[in-house]
Amino acid sequence: MNHRTLKADTGGTPIEVRGLTKRYGTRAVVDDLSFTCTPGTVTGFLGPNGAGKSTTLRILTSLAAADAGQALVGGRRYSDLTDPARTIGVMLDATALGRGRTGLETLRLAERTLRMPAGRAQEVLELVGLADAARKRVGGYSYGMRQRLGIGVALMGDPKVLVLDEPANGLDPEGIRWMRRLLRSFADSGGTVLLSSHQLREVQATVDRLVVIDQGRLVREGTLEELTTARGTRVGAEHTQTLLAALQSESVPHTARADGLVDVELAADDMGRLALREQIVLTSLGPADAGGLEEVFFSLTGTTPSDTTAAERGPATIA
Numbered sequence: 118m119n120h121r122t123l124k125a126d127t128g129g130t131p132i133e134v135r136g137l138t139k140r141y142g143t144r145a146v147v148d149d150l151s152f153t154c155t156p157g158t159v160t161g162f163l164g165p166n167g168a169g170k171s172t173t174l175r176i177l178t179s180l181a182a183a184d185a186g187q188a189l190v191g192g193r194r195y196s197d198l199t200d201p202a203r204t205i206g207v208m209l210d211a212t213a214l215g216r217g218r219t220g221l222e223t224l225r226l227a228e229r230t231l232r233m234p235a236g237r238a239q240e241v242l243e244l245v246g247l248a249d250a251a252r253k254r255v256g257g258y259s260y261g262m263r264q265r266l267g268i269g270v271a272l273m274g275d276p277k278v279l280v281l282d283e284p285a286n287g288l289d290p291e292g293i294r295w296m297r298r299l300l301r302s303f304a305d306s307g308g309t310v311l312l313s314s315h316q317l318r319e320v321q322a323t324v325d326r327l328v329v330i331d332q333g334r335l336v337r338e339g340t341l342e343e344l345t346t347a348r349g350t351r352v353g354a355e356h357t358q359t360l361l362a363a364l365q366s367e368s369v370p371h372t373a374r375a376d377g378l379v380d381v382e383l384a385a386d387d388m389g390r391l392a393l394r395e396q397i398v399l400t401s402l403g404p405a406d407a408g409g410l411e412e413v414f415f416s417l418t419g420t421t422p423s424d425t426t427a428a429e430r431g432p433a434t435i436a
């Protein structure tokens with residue numbers, strides 16, 4: 118089964134963010150941001166701390182107002198949806214769950230508020246793997262258990278779209294595997310998932326697509342494959358200096374590597390033609406590897422996917 122193939126007739130409920138801008142004072146924390154999340158896919162919304170992810174998700178769920186642009190779910194603003202919780206399940210802050218209630222009580226409350234059939238709370242409790250902790254107070258839950266419960270509340274209305282802010286936060290590796298299976302099956306049945314993270318490692322096994330932002334602006338959007346496939350060619354030449362001089366004089370962007378090879382921003386056939394024209398003997402020619410997602414993340418935002426800020430790390434050195 119190719120779970121990334123959409124059934125053409127399902128329609129589904131996309132998320133569309135168009136020209137979204139949000140200012141606090143004079144500073145734009147979301148700056149003309151546009152991206153789309155397609156039904157049947159899990160999109161990772163990635164960026165360093167303070168990049169504007171939570172603000173975007175708050176606008177998408179009408180908790181904050183945009184200064185310009187739109188964030189739409191199924192073509193409508195959240196506040197215009199007739200039955201929002203049955204359309205879009207949201208988890209913005211799992212720590213906000215009442216600590217005095219048990220897990221089951223929390224879900225029963227959501228069940229009643231959304232007028233879901235009796236039994237839905239128990240069903241969701243099992244779905245999120247908290248059946249054994251049903252009667253334990255949320256205050257006694259681990260952070261990871263609260264994340265599961267928060268995802269449970271988001272799933273209560275059997276929505277078409279899931280929006281989760283940092284859902285992998287606090288989950289152990291088994292928790293992350295569980296979340297991946299859950300979101301995968303949600304997307305496979307035509308659902309749309311947008312989940313934010315500042316930890317690339319947490320989401321790289323879970324998502325199909327990435328929307329990478331930094332300082333409120335879109336840096337890159339695409340499938341994992343597109344973002345991790347190197348753009349360019351890695352070449353070796355009998356006389357590296359001759360190759361470098363030719364690239365220089367043709368103004369072709371390139372990086373000389375420590376191992377003597379050169380990464381060139383040209384497709385392989387164009388690189389071959391250039392070498393032929395300049396009578397350069399190539400000793401190797403192949404795709405430049407992307408160096409893993411982490412390197413891609415770093416090269417895109419100039420920030421390592423940790424809690425360190427861009428200013429502390431300095432600018433990107435990988436173009």
Ligand SMILES: Nc1ncnc2c1ncn2[C@@H]1O[C@H](COP(=O)(O)OP(=O)(O)OP(=O)(O)O)[C@@H](O)[C@H]1O
Binds near residue numbers: 141146169
């Ligand atoms: N109500 C507010 N008033 C002023 N500034 C705000 C407000 N809310 C957020 N900001 C600022 O907007 C910027 C973006 O914040 P946001 O929380 O959207 O980023 P984020 O990508 O979600 O980061 P994190 O991963 O740390 O949550 C930050 O610099 C933040 O300090």
